[in-house]
Amino acid sequence: MQVLNLNNMALRTTNPTATPAWEQLNAQFNSLVKSNMQQMFAQDPGRAERFSIRWNDFFVDFSKNIVDDGVMQSLYALAEQCYLTEAVEQYFGGEPINSTENRAVLHTALRSSTTAISVDGYSIDTQIQQAKTSMRNLCDEVISGSRKGYSGKPFTDVVNIGIGGSDLGPAMVVDALQFYKNHLNIHFVSNIDGDHVAEVLKKINPETTLFVIVSKTFTTQETLSNAETIRKWFLESASPNDVQRHFVAVSTNLEKVTSFGIHPDNIFPMWDWVGGRFSLWSTVGLTIALSVGYDKFTELLEGAAEMDEHFRTAPASENIPLTLALLSVWYNNFFGAESHAVIPYTQYLHRLPAYLQQGIMESNGKSIDRAGKKVTYQTGNIIWGEPGTNSQHAFFQLLHQGTKLIPADFIAFLEPLHGNQDHHDKLMSNFFAQTEALLMGKSAEVAAAEMRSAGLSEERIAFLTPFKTFEGNRPTNTILIRKLSPFTLGALVAMYEHKIFAEGIIWNIFSYDQWGVELGKQLANNILAEFNQTRNAAHDASTSQLIRQYCESKNGSNSLKLP
Secondary structure, X not given: OOEEOOOOOOOOEEOHHHOHHHHHHHHHHHHHOOOOHHHHHHHOOOHHHHOEEEEOOEEEEOOOOOOOHHHHHHHHHHHHHOOHHHHHHHHHHOOOOEOOOOEOOOHHHHHOOOOOOEEOOEEOHHHHHHHHHHHHHHHXXXXXXXXXXXXXXXXXXXXXXXXXXXXXXXXXXHHHOHHHOOOOEEEEEOOOOHHHHHHHHOOOOHHHEEEEEEOOOOOOHHHHHHHHHHHHHHOOOOOHHHHHHHEEEEOOOHHHHHHHOOOHHHEEOOOOOOOHHHOOOOHHHHHHHHHHOHHHHHHHHHHHHHHHHHHHHOOHHHOHHHHHHHHXXXXXXXXXXXXXXXXXXXXXXXXXXHHHHHHHXXXXXXXXXXXXXXXXXXXXXXXXXXXXXHHHHOOXXXXXXXXXXXXXXXXXXXXXXXXXXXXXXXXXXXHHHHHHHHHHOEOHHHHHHHHHHOOOOHHHHHHHHHHHOEOOOOOEEEEEEOOOOHHHHHHHHHHHHHHHHHHHHHHOOOOOOOHHHHHHHHHHHHHHHHHOOOOOOOOOHHHHHHHHHHHHHHOOOOOOOOO
């Protein structure tokens, strides 16, 4: 196996397809590709227990996957042959594993309470603790009502202004922890679409609203446009001096933030060793802490910290994030499955799939390996999903009888938060039934027998049988958690973070940059200058045509006639 060590890189560069384990997995795939999980269960009474992991309040059953003991052993061997153990220590130890930006990846440090960590020779512990103290102080003042707006009234609403990781993470967690929220009403503004900010402004009172602007550079177009629009709206009722009472910022650009009117005491730091899509644990999580109180925010961090320790220390066969990552590699690279569904059976987690879309696809949607060469194999999955049982009435038809193999994570909680056992029994019966149906399917014989019992004619039965037959053999992971709490939510999110990391190491890509996000931004700025007639640029014929359509409409044309 060829291994390249580049001097400016913390992580080794390996070709996973050149490892002995990959070769073994290829052979195992060829022997298993037509296997039936129904037969696997029938022939192995201990399969379910052996392919399950218990950890704290988590129970993960991955037995409904097209794997056997040999495949799992080869997958764990693949991780070792790609030097995952070494990479994990570099990850947690603050090595600059984000090599294209020469940065460490230390969102894990934000929730660690015991480990002293240095970046570039400097301890970051003090910075983290100071930021946490500032967050707690603001939260306590706003929630208690001791901090008031310009008219002397306590705050009733908080508006988070950000985009990407500065929006998706906090918004997902705030929704997930609604059961634990306090009296503050939380709103999010992210889209550059003016309708988004306009609708939020309709719901709030400038006298009683705190605005949290989240932008590392304080130059992000969407965030700054929305912040300026909100500031202008605010000043229709208040004075410029009142901005410092109602606006706080999470940013590194002190000059731009203070020129906006925000007092230096109301600026919370961000660090380049925390990527945006992994930043909810940092000061970016200020809106989360305002929503549920700082103590509950601490519980969120503690849950993530325990999952960090589990991922770092658990043996491979008992390691939840690693096992889930390896199963994704198995389906992505050997079965050719391009997408993965995430289906939480709780309305509280309705934004989890969207959050994971960014986390997974922005991280591992890469086609260049760590040596700067084009990969010759598939990398990131397409992530999608919706809560059950809503999704059962939408896309489950494709899961059950479509032509595509789509592995899926089913997530549920054993205890309902509001105690409505009748509703929860019905929810959980659907949860268990769907994974069983995806596994077992329904044979033509069973379908025909059911119709015969219903009194249908043999002619009708013959016609309908193919439509009522389910092949089954569709893979799922079942993630059962005791109860949704800040602690278990933190652990769940961290589980997916480490899954992302493990996949990236095996695929030999850099998971923590996002250069693919930048090109569209650059072109958008060029086109915006054209709208303002300050720049002319060459475009392809299609784009030129579309820009003309927009400009004609903007200038008073009442049609969409072709140029």
